[in-house]
Amino acid sequence: MTFWHLAHILGFTLWLGAGLAAMLVGIRGRAEDRPSQALIVRMLHGIHRILMLPGIGLTIASGFYLSVPAAKAGQPSSWLMAMQLAGVIAALLVIFVSLPALGRLKRLSPVGDTATLFDALRRRQARAGMIAGNLGLISLLAGVLHKY
Numbered sequence: 001m002t003f004w005h006l007a008h009i010l011g012f013t014l015w016l017g018a019g020l021a022a023m024l025v026g027i028r029g030r031a032e033d034r035p036s037q038a039l040i041v042r043m044l045h046g047i048h049r050i051l052m053l054p055g056i057g058l059t060i061a062s063g064f065y066l067s068v069p070a071a072k073a074g075q076p077s078s079w080l081m082a083m084q085l086a087g088v089i090a091a092l093l094v095i096f097v098s099l100p101a102l103g104r105l106k107r108l109s110p111v112g113d114t115a116t117l118f119d120a121l122r123r124r125q126a127r128a129g130m131i132a133g134n135l136g137l138i139s140l141l142a143g144v145l146h147k148y
Helices: 002-029 034-072 078-106 112-146
Strands: none
Touching (some): 002 112, 034 078
């Protein structure tokens, strides 16, 4: 069981740490000039693909394994259920909204004809990231309260 706890902690540390790094890059990147926005998007895409996505996979896989005994025992704690629900919704937002938006943003130019689409996708990605980040923190808090 210790290996799975370590995997879960490593996974959500990668996930939430990468989320905080992406938030900082995104916020600080808004102050940059328009052509530099393409670099900001490439950095965000790298953070999501290299750190956040493996963290999500590790967290979900280890969380499933750790939840099986609680599910077999009958009635799992409401904090455990809150942690799972918030974590899965956050993972789905990152995988199905943030990553595809960043993938499309990488192929667009922040200046010229595609600037309007670039801005719309950037807002969508930022909104999804903000919601996923808050759900991740709620999941972390619920996981801590589950242990008490």
